[in-house]
Amino acid sequence: MTESTYRIQGATGEWEVVIGLEVHAQVTSNAKLFSGAATAFGAEPNTQVSLVDAAMPGMLPVPNMECIRQAVRTGMAIDAQINKWSRFDRKNYFYADLPQGYQISQLYHPIVGEGQIEIVLDEKNPDASKKVIGVERIHVEQDAGKLMHDQHPTSSYVDLNRSGVALMEIVSKPDMRSPAEAGAYLSKLRTILRYVGSCDGNMDQGSMRADVNVSVRRPGEEFGTRTETKNVNSVRFVMAVVEHEASRQVDVLEAGGKIVQETRLYDPDRNETRSMRSKEDAHDYRYFPDPDLLPLELDDAFLEACRQSLPELPDAKLRRYAQDLGLSAYNAATLTADADTARWFEALLAEAARIQKKSEGDVAKASANWLLSELYGALNRIGKSLEDSPVSPEEGAELLALVADGTISGTIAKQVFEIMLETGEKPGKIVEDKGLKQTSDTGAIEAAVADVLAKNGDKVEQYRGGKEALFGFFVGQTMKAMQGKANPQVVNEMVKKALSA
Numbered sequence: 126m127t128e129s130t131y132r133i134q135g136a137t138g139e140w141e142v143v144i145g146l147e148v149h150a151q152v153t154s155n156a157k158l159f160s161g162a163a164t165a166f167g168a169e170p171n172t173q174v175s176l177v178d179a180a181m182p183g184m185l186p187v188p189n190m191e192c193i194r195q196a197v198r199t200g201m202a203i204d205a206q207i208n209k210w211s212r213f214d215r216k217n218y219f220y221a222d223l224p225q226g227y228q229i230s231q232l233y234h235p236i237v238g239e240g241q242i243e244i245v246l247d248e249k250n251p252d253a254s255k256k257v258i259g260v261e262r263i264h265v266e267q268d269a270g271k272l273m274h275d276q277h278p279t280s281s282y283v284d285l286n287r288s289g290v291a292l293m294e295i296v297s298k299p300d301m302r303s304p305a306e307a308g309a310y311l312s313k314l315r316t317i318l319r320y321v322g323s324c325d326g327n328m329d330q331g332s333m334r335a336d337v338n339v340s341v342r343r344p345g346e347e348f349g350t351r352t353e354t355k356n357v358n359s360v361r362f363v364m365a366v367v368e369h370e371a372s373r374q375v376d377v378l379e380a381g382g383k384i385v386q387e388t389r390l391y392d393p394d395r396n397e398t399r400s401m402r403s404k405e406d407a408h409d410y411r412y413f414p415d416p417d418l419l420p421l422e423l424d425d426a427f428l429e430a431c432r433q434s435l436p437e438l439p440d441a442k443l444r445r446y447a448q449d450l451g452l453s454a455y456n457a458a459t460l461t462a463d464a465d466t467a468r469w470f471e472a473l474l475a476e477a478a479r480i481q482k483k484s485e486g487d488v489a490k491a492s493a494n495w496l497l498s499e500l501y502g503a504l505n506r507i508g509k510s511l512e513d514s515p516v517s518p519e520e521g522a523e524l525l526a527l528v529a530d531g532t533i534s535g536t537i538a539k540q541v542f543e544i545m546l547e548t549g550e551k552p553g554k555i556v557e558d559k560g561l562k563q564t565s566d567t568g569a570i571e572a573a574v575a576d577v578l579a580k581n582g583d584k585v586e587q588y589r590g591g592k593e594a595l596f597g598f599f600v601g602q603t604m605k606a607m608q609g610k611a612n613p614q615v616v617n618e619m620v621k622k623a624l625s626a
Contacts, residue, residue, distance in 0.1 A: 131302060131303035131304075131305070131306075132344070133341065133371055133372060133375050135375045135376075135378075135379045136379050137379055138343070139343070139344060140341045140342065140343065140344075140371070140375045140378075141302060141341065141342055141343070141344045141345075142302060142303065142339060142340075142341050142367060142371040143299050143301075143302065143339070143340045143341070143342060143348055143349070143351070144299065144301035144302065144303075144306070144307050144337070144338065144339055144367055145296070145297050145298060145299040145300075145301070145338040145351075146296075146297045146301070146307060146310065146311060146335050146336070146337060146338070146363070147294060147295070147296050147297070147335065147336040147338065147353075148294070148295040148296075148297075148311065148314060148333065148334070148335045148336075149268075149292050149293070149294055149295075149333070149334050149335075149336070150199075150292065150293045150294075150295060150318055150323070150324040150326075150332070150333045151164075151268070151290055151291070151292055151324055151325075151331075151332035151333065152192045152195045152196065152265075152290075152291035152292065152293055152323060152324060153195060153322055153323055153324055153325060154189060154191045154192050154195065154291060155191075156189050156191075157175070157177075157178065157189065157267070157289040157290050157291060158186075158188070158189055158192050158229075158265065158266075158267045158289055158290065158291035158292075159177055159186030159187060159188060159189065159229065159267060159289055160175040160176075160177035160178055160186070160187075160289055161175060162174060162175040162177075162178055162289065164290050164291075166327075166330050166332070168286055170273075170282070170284040170286060171283075171284055171285055171286065172286065173286045174285045174286065174288065175289070177289065178224070178285055178288045178289040179224050179285060179288070180224035180225040180226075185417050186229065186415075186417055186418060188418065188421070189291065192265060192291035193236065193265065193421060193423075194427075194431055195291075195293075195321075195322075195323040195324075196236050196237060196263060196265050196293050196323070197236065197237070197423070197427075197428065197431045198321050198323055198431045198434060198435060199237070199263060199293060199295075199317075199318065199321055199323045199324075200236070200237030200238075200240060200263055201431060201432055201435060202317050202320070202321045202435060202438055203240035203241060203242055203260055203317065204240050204241060205237050205238060205239060205240025205241075205260060205263065206237065206238030206239055206240070207236070207237060207238075207423070207428060208234065208235065208236055208237065208238055209422065209423045209424075209428075210234065210420055210421070210422055210423075211231060211234045211235060211236040211264075211420065211421045212231065212233065212234040212414055212415075212418075212420045212421070213229050213230070213231055213414070213415040213418045213420075213421075214229075214230055214231060214232045214233060214412045214413060214414055214415060215227040215228070215229060215230075215412065215413055215414075215415050216228045216229075216230045216232070216266075216410045216412055217410055217411045217412075218410060220269065221272055221281070221283055222269045222270035222271055222272050222283050222284075222285070222288070223269045223270070223288075224270070224285065224288060228266060228267060228269065229266060229267050229415055229418070230264060230265075230266035230267075230294075231264035231265060231266065232264070232412045233412070234420075235262045235263060235264035235265075236263065236264060236265055236421065237262060237263035237264070238262060239259065239260065239261060239262070240259075240260040240263075241257050241258065241259050241260060242257070242258050242260060242297075242310060242313055242314060242317070243255060243256070243257050243258075243313070243440060244256050244257075244258060244306065244309040244310050244313050245309065245458065246305055246306065246309055248454065248455050248458040248459070249454070249455050251454050251458065256300075256306065257300075258297055258298070258300045258301060258306070258310050259297065259298035259300050260295060260296065260297055260298065261296045261297065261298050262296050263293050263294065263295050263296070264293070264294050264296075265291060265292070265293060265294075266291075266292050266294060267288075267289045267290065267291065267292065268287045268288065268289065268290040268291075268292050269287065269288060270283055270284055270285040270286070270287055270288040271283070271284045271286070271287055272284075287331075293323070293324070295314065297310065299338070299340075299348065299351075303367075304363075304364035304365075304367040304368045305364070307337070307363050307364060307367050308360045308361070308363060308364040311335060311360050311363055312360055312462075313439075315328075315333060315360075316439050316461075316462055316463065316464065317438065317439060318333070319463070319464040319465075320436055320437075320438055320439055320464045320467075321435065321436070321438075322436075328358045328359050328360075329358065329359070331358065333358075334356045334357060334358045335356075335357045335358075335363050336353050336354065336355050336356065336357070337353070337354040337357055337363055337366045337367060337370070337391075338351045338352070338353050339351060339352055339354070339366070339367055339370040339371055339374070340352070340374070340384070341371050341374045341375055341378070341384075349374070349378075349384060350383070350384040350385070350386050351384075351386060352370060352374070352384065352385075352386065352387055352388075352389050352398075353387075353388050353389065354366045354370060354388075354389045354390065354391050354398050355388055355389070355390060355401065356390075357391055362391060362393055365391075365393070365396055366391050366398060369396060369397055369398060370389070370398050373398065385403070386403070387400055387401070387402065387403050388400075388401045388402050388403070389401055439461045439462070439464075439467075442461045442467060443457050443458060443461045446460060446461065446489075449486060450474075450485065450486050450489035450490075450493075451486060451489060451490060452489060452490065452493050456493045456494075456497060459497060460493060460496075460497070465511060465512060466511060469496070469511050469514075469518055470492065470493065470496055470518075472518035472519070473492050473496060473518040473521050473522055474488065474489060474492050476518055476519050476521075476522035476523075477491075477492050477521075477522040477525050477526065479522075480522055480523065480526040481525075481526050481529050481530070488525070488529075491525055491528075491529070492521075492522075492525060495521065495524075495525060496521070499539070499542060500514065500516065500521065503542070503543075503546055507546065515545070515546055515549055516542075516545050516546065520545060520551055520552060523551060523552050523553060524538060524541060524542060524545070524552040527541075527552055527553065527556060531563055531612060532556065532562055532563060533556055533561055533562065533563050534563050534604075534609055534610070534611075534612070534613055535613075536604070536609040537556075537561050537563065537609050537610065540561070540609075541555050541556060541561065544559075561610065562610070563610050563611065563612050564607070564610050564611055564612065567615060567619065569607070569611075570603070570607065570611050570612075570615055570616055570619050571619050571623075573603050573606040573607050573611070574599070574603050574616070574619045574620055574623050575623065576606065577599055577602040577603050577606060578599065578623055578624070581598075581599070581602070584598065584599075585624070588624060589624070596620065596621075596624070599620045599624070600613075600616055600617060600620050603616050603619075603620060604616060
């Protein structure tokens with residue numbers, strides 16, 4: 126759905142939705158932003174807390190430069206301005222899971238400035254559905270802890286394992302105009318983070334979550350008053366928040382009410398947002414420069430090392446797959462949408478080219494088709510992901526090579542693949558042990574063709590009378606008689622020769 130087609134039809138006319146996302150992405154690092162405490166997910170409560178994280182008196186923060194490096198690399202990946210000079214500020218508020226009574230963040234001088242992310246709304250028609258979403262800034266800040274509420278209404282517990290964990294807050298411009306655009310932006314951002322390795326993007330574990338800013342207006346008018354729905358933890362939920370909140374605001378405005386700038390929470394069970402608190406402005410947090418931390422000053426050598434460490438990014442990889450490897454736009458987009466999928470495909474491609482002694486371009490289409498149809502279909506059926514696939518890229522390449530050199534037919538390859546999934550055996554061994562090699566024995570094939578034609582004399586007459594579509598029937602019957610082991614090319618030649626005799 127494109128910007129020009131998404132409108133909310135109210136009783137008094139059309140409304141347009143305006144969306145911005147503030148994404149909090151946990152930085153991939155072994156230690157927290159200002160302490161040496163571990164960051165592993167799922168640890169026992171309060172087992173990864175240093176004296177700094179617990180705000181013990183006299184403890185001073187020391188920046189973890191790996192977290193800074195990851196933020197810079199992320200900025201470079203979205204072609205953003207990297208600020209050589211940046212500063213940490215204190216954002217003051219009081220809550221039970223924030224031991225210091227303030228959060229160390231960056232308001233006035235963030236480490237990364239303006240950038241952009243290109244989204245595609247229709248992978249089958251990418252050129253017509255592209256849109257660039259602006260990124261306003263990326264700043265680095267520390268996370269708060271986590272409150273856990275007991276069933277008892279008077280009891281709550283605090284887990285400080287997340288306290289001090291490094292976050293990148295990635296703030297978009299209000300450039301999105303539909304739930305589909307918001308979903309595409311968040312998906313693309315997650316893909317980029319995973320390629321770069323700066324965040325694992327696991328929204329279900331809380332390492333990436335989005336605050337969704339929504340307002341509505343008459344098309345072309347000034348922006349309306351926005352609300353912010355906090356901590357939405359899936360792409361699907363972000364799209365649902367936009368749809369629900371936009372409709373709610375339209376209903377309020379058309380009833381003569383006003384939208385209040387506020388923070389809201391999303392209830393996925395009821396698919397609705399609820400008011401949480403009035404929205405604070407910067408002055409409510411009493412920001413000021415953190416006196417315990419010097420400004421960050423990055424030199425050219427550090428920035429160049431960050432740039433050199435970047436992998437091939439998804440847009441560049443997609444162009445290479447389409448232009449150099451000749452893949453369809455849809456296949457190229459599907460293979461590059463996830464970093465793990467792209468790495469698996471490239472391992473398959475490299476091994477297939479090596480075994481067959483061909484260029485990667487020569488084996489790319491067969492490799493992509495097999496991965497996206499055969500392997501993905503099988504993994505969905507058995508409930509596994511590519512990460513825990515029982516078939517490795519090297520084994521997949523061996524199977525493709527057996528088809529390419531005529532050892533087995535495509536039909537037999539499907540049988541071999543099923544055995545590979547069940548037993549874990551290599552394709553070459555399966556073909557050898559079960560006698561599945563394809564035959565090009567012209568004598569045996571010629572005899573099978575003659576038998577098929579003899580048993581279907583009426584269809585032979587129909588074919589010779591002009592019903593040429595029956596040719597495929599004769600080929601299929603011959604392959605069946607040969608138990609799928611006949612070389613299809615030889616079968617075609619033999620059938621054609623016999624029918625024209």
